[in-house]
Amino acid sequence: MKTKKKRIGDKPGTLVYTGNRTEVTSSITLIKYNSTNYKKIENCKLNQVFNLDTNEIKWVNIDGLTNVDIIESIGKKFSLNPLILEDILSTNQRPKVDEYKNSLYIVAKMLYLDKNTYEIKKEQVSFVLCNDYIFTFQEYKGDVFDNVRNQIKADKGEIRDLKSDYLLYALLDSIVDSYFDVLEEIEDKIDEIEDSLMDNPSNDTLQNIYKLKRAMLLLRNTIWPTRTMVSTLIKFKIPQIKDETNLFLRDLQDHTYQLIDTLDIYRESLSGMLDTYLSSISNKTNDIMKFLTIFSTIFIPLTFITGIYGMNFSHMPGINYKHAMPIFYLISIILTFSMLLYFRKKKWL
Amino acid sequence: MKTKKKRIGDKPGTLVYTGNRTEVTSSITLIKYNSTNYKKIENCKLNQVFNLDTNEIKWVNIDGLTNVDIIESIGKKFSLNPLILEDILSTNQRPKVDEYKNSLYIVAKMLYLDKNTYEIKKEQVSFVLCNDYIFTFQEYKGDVFDNVRNQIKADKGEIRDLKSDYLLYALLDSIVDSYFDVLEEIEDKIDEIEDSLMDNPSNDTLQNIYKLKRAMLLLRNTIWPTRTMVSTLIKFKIPQIKDETNLFLRDLQDHTYQLIDTLDIYRESLSGMLDTYLSSISNKTNDIMKFLTIFSTIFIPLTFITGIYGMNFSHMPGINYKHAMPIFYLISIILTFSMLLYFRKKKWL
Amino acid sequence: MKTKKKRIGDKPGTLVYTGNRTEVTSSITLIKYNSTNYKKIENCKLNQVFNLDTNEIKWVNIDGLTNVDIIESIGKKFSLNPLILEDILSTNQRPKVDEYKNSLYIVAKMLYLDKNTYEIKKEQVSFVLCNDYIFTFQEYKGDVFDNVRNQIKADKGEIRDLKSDYLLYALLDSIVDSYFDVLEEIEDKIDEIEDSLMDNPSNDTLQNIYKLKRAMLLLRNTIWPTRTMVSTLIKFKIPQIKDETNLFLRDLQDHTYQLIDTLDIYRESLSGMLDTYLSSISNKTNDIMKFLTIFSTIFIPLTFITGIYGMNFSHMPGINYKHAMPIFYLISIILTFSMLLYFRKKKWL
Amino acid sequence: MKTKKKRIGDKPGTLVYTGNRTEVTSSITLIKYNSTNYKKIENCKLNQVFNLDTNEIKWVNIDGLTNVDIIESIGKKFSLNPLILEDILSTNQRPKVDEYKNSLYIVAKMLYLDKNTYEIKKEQVSFVLCNDYIFTFQEYKGDVFDNVRNQIKADKGEIRDLKSDYLLYALLDSIVDSYFDVLEEIEDKIDEIEDSLMDNPSNDTLQNIYKLKRAMLLLRNTIWPTRTMVSTLIKFKIPQIKDETNLFLRDLQDHTYQLIDTLDIYRESLSGMLDTYLSSISNKTNDIMKFLTIFSTIFIPLTFITGIYGMNFSHMPGINYKHAMPIFYLISIILTFSMLLYFRKKKWL
């Protein structure tokens, strides 16, 4: 549950990467395209990225935030506000959108569920939209954008005919889409817990319910500001976002609502499981109690009878009677059966 | 509890049906009418639907969303925004209204309660209002609109004298009305649970309470955006909706409020049942405990007495007394009765 | 808990009474007055009500909604919107105000607490304010307006000097005032429950708490939209409502706030009782446990001792000692007392 | 918990005192002052109060609301709206501010905690600000304004140099200040409960927690509208309130926020206590159970052994062995100790 301390305000004006993926060296990938051309350059140098043809969309993806120079150079070249550069490097931002004079800055989060610890792993993605350039900054390699890359390459849909704001939408859409994957994994986990609740509820079950609850809270804490971010893009007529793209963003906003709805239903399920778990403990106590009570109350009177005839009184009627023992056994059996009938009537059996 | 993964953003711009009713082949039904004429054509071809007389209201109902061509053709013919077509096909939309230049797009949900699993089944209905045309897209055959069909056919009420926006209202009203049916079924289930809670509360009772709670949450998740959708129709003076129809929509909005109110009362009832269930378990434990305690405490001292006279001391006063046994029985009976009186005083009996 | 299914949207445009008081035949009562004149006509005909002197206030009360003709005639005569007529007849409206061009339509609810079942009975009252006419439509005879009738008759206060909007206020005020009566009855019930909680908490107590909770929720569901309705009357400068009356309505609004406040306090009380009930069950379990434990632990060692001297060893020291029995009794008494002291120290006694 | 029924709307236009302090006879106290003069007249007549020098602030305090004539006379003399007079007399108003043409009417509540029953006692204070006059109407003698009286008399601070609106602020401030006293008393009670929870938690503790919770809810129900009232004074540029006084009122508003914050923290404390109480009951059950279990399981096998050698078989090995008894004791002790060790390992001891 470690939430690393944020040293954000440490030295305003100095660029330092605050995340914990310090072992990753930065690498740049450029994809440039328009309706006719397409080119992808992996591991390219920074100067390959600048001064490109203006009638192409340029998507510059930077994996790894340790080479601060790259970010500084881009900042200088495109005269980005220093705050953007700082925000890219401090990886505990909430999803948000900041509008600047010549650029649009967006923070989003890629989420993964650790299947063993039920923890949500977060990776920050920063988007800088600057005319026909889109910069994406990720903490490490591997992302949820392959779908978009394939679309561009294969010229599927309208993506090659539209502008950089549509690319921005497509990337955000990929991220929100990946949240549905996380939700699906959570649902699998909920099903697992439900099964273990039926078979053999243990303290672990309880722990897992709470781990999932926490994961869902984290998810919610990411989805909620994402929703706000998308709403902001829609409402405030941002010049970088065209009207047609706005319609797509409204679609995206609907998806965030669906995510929240689904989370609410999962939460209700987990609450139900929690109560089921607690009531199953109570039921177990009842079962044990019932067993003890039935067992004790059958033998207590019988033992009492043996006690009576174990007494050393000189004058004990019937003690010398020949069939005393069989009669004793008969009485025992009758007593036992009437007890069992009584318990059955009481629905304890 | 399976919520199918949504692959909405998969390929923006490509039309694919995302629901799970892929076995249904699409069929078109046309109803055209005005105050004097009425005609209904079942299983008609698409070209029968286009270029019809403008002074008639045309209601085109499409059952089954697998034939994507039909939807594409309608889209082209009426120059609908591509997003409308995509939304029709992705059947996990929340109820909403989207206003476009030449058309109004509305998503609503038909709900059914599965009486065995207590699950809410959803079917998406899309409405496209385009001048004197209304298109309704359903996932499969069978709906809640028979009432409206009869009204049009029999010329009941004012429906034949009014325009397509009133037909839209009448259809939406049928849907909201059907929610009251679902609520009534839920109420029956609540009554069933209440009865089983009195007779024989079991773990199943608990499971059913939670299943109903989940169903009601799903219901709420549908009714709430439906309410918002109707409000949007009322507030934003949409040109397609006439002022007279607005009054009817306000009525519809009142119904959604009533639905929410009723759900709240049901939820309170279910919470009450939950507590009743849990406290009935505690009471049962108490009953068992009481039984054991009463039984044990009656026999424990008696058995102790038999123990005393079972000791092998040579000098035991009264051991040779002739009436020892009857006195022992007398003492036993007195002890038992005083115990029982004590327990009665303690209200354990 | 039966909430009758609402068949509101059944046939828009057709007037049908949807309530369940179909056995009541409608009757009309007219009260007309101004500062100098006063006349009351019971069971009058409809035509006695029309075309009356304009400088008198006319209050036309209709009890029973089964004679739809009466409502239709009034509708025609005063050219009321058809939706008003429908709303009068569908008796499951929420409290609301609808402003029309020539009239003001208000729905309110009279509430009664059934003292046996703890259920809230509702009766809908519709108000139509149309210049110097006020029409009130009730489901059956008997209401909370006698106070107002007396005021008009006896010329108490300013009611005879003021206009129809003040009469409307006075009637609404009577209704809200009657809610305080219901609250008082609920308070009596709460006190009863509190007493039974002290004396002999049973499962019935729990049931009653939940019945009251449900009643209070229903009450809240009525008071809340009533408050909204009054606020609407105040905020939207409705031409039928004069500025002076506005001040009175603000007073009325304050009362609805008081009602909500009181409900909140009652709810807190009921929650407290619920926890008290549950903890009293736990305490009872503890008491029973304590009793069993004390009783068992006193006799267990004593019975063990009798067991020892009941063994048939040939060599048992002290078994032939003359005072063995008195010593055994002494030891028993000492053991018992030290046990009791120990339990007292443990605060179990 | 008696909330007296409100008969507010009984007879609009007739002045009747609705409170329950009917035994108090009204008395008038006049304090008039400016920066140079100061005079206080106790038990003065009504006509001594009218027509006074306009360059002095006149504070007219009326204790006891039974003499309705006084209120009516003031109303006539200053042509106050009749609603003000009614509101003064109906003592179950919520705190509020009403602006009239020539005057400002404010309702506030003085609160006292009954230290035995933990109930909040309310006394209504009405303020009428009318140019250089302030009228305060209290239900009975004794209030929280002595502080203000001393300030005026001793000419402390700026009060003598400022106008009647500052006096109004000073009086309201005294009231809000007195809420802090109530909160302090509640805190003392919370500490008491906390102590009794440690020493000897009983059902009384639970009752007291709920009494306090109810008291705090009542407090909140008073503070919240007080906050709204002060906000209204600040926001709506009321001509009677000068801009300088506005700054003070903002300060007052901050205090109401602090009150709410403190109440929230107390509520959290009480919830914590509630859970502590409930878990301490569970722990007690556990302790009792543990005791019984340990005791029983030590003696059960021992008693079994005595049972074996109490059997009357003719051939029992070792029964005639000389040291049978010492060996039996030895075995008993060894068994007991190994049991105890086992329980210690299980952390039951």
Place this chain on the structure above:
Amino acid sequence: MKTKKKRIGDKPGTLVYTGNRTEVTSSITLIKYNSTNYKKIENCKLNQVFNLDTNEIKWVNIDGLTNVDIIESIGKKFSLNPLILEDILSTNQRPKVDEYKNSLYIVAKMLYLDKNTYEIKKEQVSFVLCNDYIFTFQEYKGDVFDNVRNQIKADKGEIRDLKSDYLLYALLDSIVDSYFDVLEEIEDKIDEIEDSLMDNPSNDTLQNIYKLKRAMLLLRNTIWPTRTMVSTLIKFKIPQIKDETNLFLRDLQDHTYQLIDTLDIYRESLSGMLDTYLSSISNKTNDIMKFLTIFSTIFIPLTFITGIYGMNFSHMPGINYKHAMPIFYLISIILTFSMLLYFRKKKWL
């Protein structure tokens, strides 16, 4: 849990320090700087602070609020509103911003977690921004501003090039940053509690959970108005705050959101622990019960058998049989094992 009574409204217009750090004597520290110069004077006199060069930023820090003269002198010199001076001295303000004509007044709180009692200690810091002067008033020595002091001294970042509003931001940022430290300490405590919950849950664990909950509520009560305060600075175009600084403040606002998010997750964790604790008590009860039941039910039938053969009937079949004892032992062992198998099947072992 003592919340000192606030005597704020005591004597409006008189300056009295209301905090409880009355033993601290005030001391003044001046830091003045611009892009080229830097000077720090500790323990300086008040007149050293006035009339300084206008092209330098002057940060005047006052530790200790007991010397009211200092505050009064500053108030006179800079003609500050008297309310500012009062607010500086009453140290139970909530975080807020007040805009005056010539100055900006801000209240913030420095928070520390007492590691033993889990209590939040608060220290009030008041900021007065007056052109190129910033006054900070602290209750005692020691603060969270060393970081800012170092930045100014070492000319790190842009702080020396920017104006007093940036200094204000930097100071506020240090405070908000220090909240993250408190959160980190709380997280450590949560981890500790989690460990003790696994090892040996006791009533102390419960107490600590509630202490932490209370601390977090206090934290929330401080962070929430801090957030509002920062928002106010951003929204209301305050002339003292430049547009560039606004961007930094937006960053600060994001941090407050992160704090709230983190608190929410911690709260969820604590709730989980609470339930874990309560269910672990229930589980313990079950364990004890199980042990008792297993032990009793094994010995009860065996003891019954010994009872049978302890009876003194003359005719007892098999009593003289030579191998009676070994057979008895065999039966005992078989019974015991079948019992154990049964319990294993029931999953009690």
